[in-house]
Amino acid sequence: RNMKMLVSLCILLVGILSNSYCYEPYPQGVRNQNPRAQENQNMPWQNVRNSVCRFACCFYKDISSRENNGNVFFSPLSISTAFAMLTLGARSDTLTQILRVLCFNPRQISENEIHEGYRQLMQMVNRRNGGLQLNMGNVLFVLDRLKPQEKFLSNLRNFYEGEAYPMNFKQANQAQIKINEYVARRTNGKIKDLINNLDPLTEILLISYIYFNAEWEKPFDPKYTKMSKFFVDGTKVVEVPMMFGMGLFKHGYDEQLSSTVVQMDYKGGASAFFILPDRGRMRKLEKRLSCEHLSRWSTLVTKSSVNLYLPKFTLYGTYNLKDILYKMGIMDLFTDKADLSGITGQPQHRISQAIHKAVVKVDETGTEAAAATGMEIVPMSVPITVRFDRPFLMVINMDNTILFMGKIVNPLKRN
Numbered sequence: 001r002n003m004k005m006l007v008s009l010c011i012l013l014v015g016i017l018s019n020s021y022c023y024e025p026y027p028q029g030v031r032n033q034n035p036r037a038q039e040n041q042n043m044p045w046q047n048v049r050n051s052v053c054r055f056a057c058c059f060y061k062d063i064s065s066r067e068n069n070g071n072v073f074f075s076p077l078s079i080s081t082a083f084a085m086l087t088l089g090a091r092s093d094t095l096t097q098i099l100r101v102l103c104f105n106p107r108q109i110s111e112n113e114i115h116e117g118y119r120q121l122m123q124m125v126n127r128r129n130g131g132l133q134l135n136m137g138n139v140l141f142v143l144d145r146l147k148p149q150e151k152f153l154s155n156l157r158n159f160y161e162g163e164a165y166p167m168n169f170k171q172a173n174q175a176q177i178k179i180n181e182y183v184a185r186r187t188n189g190k191i192k193d194l195i196n197n198l199d200p201l202t203e204i205l206l207i208s209y210i211y212f213n214a215e216w217e218k219p220f221d222p223k224y225t226k227m228s229k230f231f232v233d234g235t236k237v238v239e240v241p242m243m244f245g246m247g248l249f250k251h252g253y254d255e256q257l258s259s260t261v262v263q264m265d266y267k268g269g270a271s272a273f274f275i276l277p278d279r280g281r282m283r284k285l286e287k288r289l290s291c292e293h294l295s296r297w298s299t300l301v302t303k304s305s306v307n308l309y310l311p312k313f314t315l316y317g318t319y320n321l322k323d324i325l326y327k328m329g330i331m332d333l334f335t336d337k338a339d340l341s342g343i344t345g346q347p348q349h350r351i352s353q354a355i356h357k358a359v360v361k362v363d364e365t366g367t368e369a370a371a372a373t374g375m376e377i378v379p380m381s382v383p384i385t386v387r388f389d390r391p392f393l394m395v396i397n398m399d400n401t402i403l404f405m406g407k408i409v410n411p412l413k414r415n
Contacts, residue, residue, distance in 0.1 A: 077401060083098050134403075186209060258284055260275070322351065
């Protein structure tokens with residue numbers, strides 16, 4: 001096992017700012033329109049992919065400002081998908097606010113195209129292909145006395161491959177056990193206790209999960225992993241297990257962000273970008289980071305001889321999305337003003353809790369044989385040394401879609 005990531009998002013709907021939008025505001029009340037800004041507009045999945053990228057940058061900047069000097073890790077695709085699912089049942093201002101924060105402009109893309117884009121994207125990323133397993137899914141648990149509208153259930157299945165199951169939330173302990181068992185099965189046992197202290201007043205529980213397990217194309221050899229210094233900040237230094245690899249790596253320098261970029265590929269088509277800002281330049285990187293930068297890194301890097309030092313680390317990210325997304329502009333959803341009447345036909349549902357959990361583990365390859373033959377040794381050229389011994393960013397993508405994004409400030413701190 002070389003890399004495993006698992007994200008679960010749960011949103012509880014019970015019977016329960018600053019407008020930092022990702023693009024210019026658009027008029028209220030625009031809904032279900034189909035005109036395009038240009039005749040040669042991208043396919044729906046491309047629009048969704050681009051919106052996920054913009055949302056990732058917006059969300060990261062908010063999280064990093066809240067975490068101060070802490071680690072950050074989340075899945076923008078998982079969060080975006082879960083709230084896009086909610087728009088199937090959202091109406092009026094509730095719908096408008098969600099679409100804004102997810103970086104969609106209905107003057108350029110209709111609601112149906114948004115959902116179709118997610119459907120296409122899920123088909124593209126849900127794969128198991130030679131050393132890579134990526135599984136993304138959605139499920140709805142509904143209070144057994146409620147009956148979701150058939151149109152909502154049909155759209156949930158057709159666009160998001162989602163299922164809905166009746167649940168007696170009044171018996172909270174039993175319901176919690178059943179839900180956690182379901183999530184554990186769907187995530188290969190990596191998340192066993194997603195839900196804690198389930199509120200018996202819960203009416204609808206939405207869970208969106210994404211599981212990623214992949215092996216490096218060029219694995220590290222564990223025998224070269226040594227304890228080494230990692231400079232958390234100007235005063236704190238910790239000893240971490242530092243992996244070492246020598247060979248041809250995709251490597252480049254982003255002058256706009258004053259950062260070194262290294263791309264490492266996984267078997268099966270996914271890639272990890274590790275971004276190391278120059279000393280004292282992390283704030284500059286975070287302030288200027290944009291979707292345009294993320295999109296051009298793959299063309300910025302070229303193969304060159306590199307001595308690469310990368311720490312092993314495991315991160316657990318847990319975020320209260322209610323506070324974060326409220327600040328980003330989703331305000332009505334968490335109040336009595338919420339209009340989710342498209343789910344059950346009744347408007348009196350609101351979001352009481354929205355939790356995002358993400359786990360990432362980065363280490364050497366899972367097999368000894370692969371480790372022994374992984375690196376391309378290039379003794380004829382003078383290698384560049386890239387040492388990730390201070391805070392850096394990490395972005396995992398597939399088909400130019402951002403699956404995960406994070407910042408490693410202290411590899412020894414898991415939470």
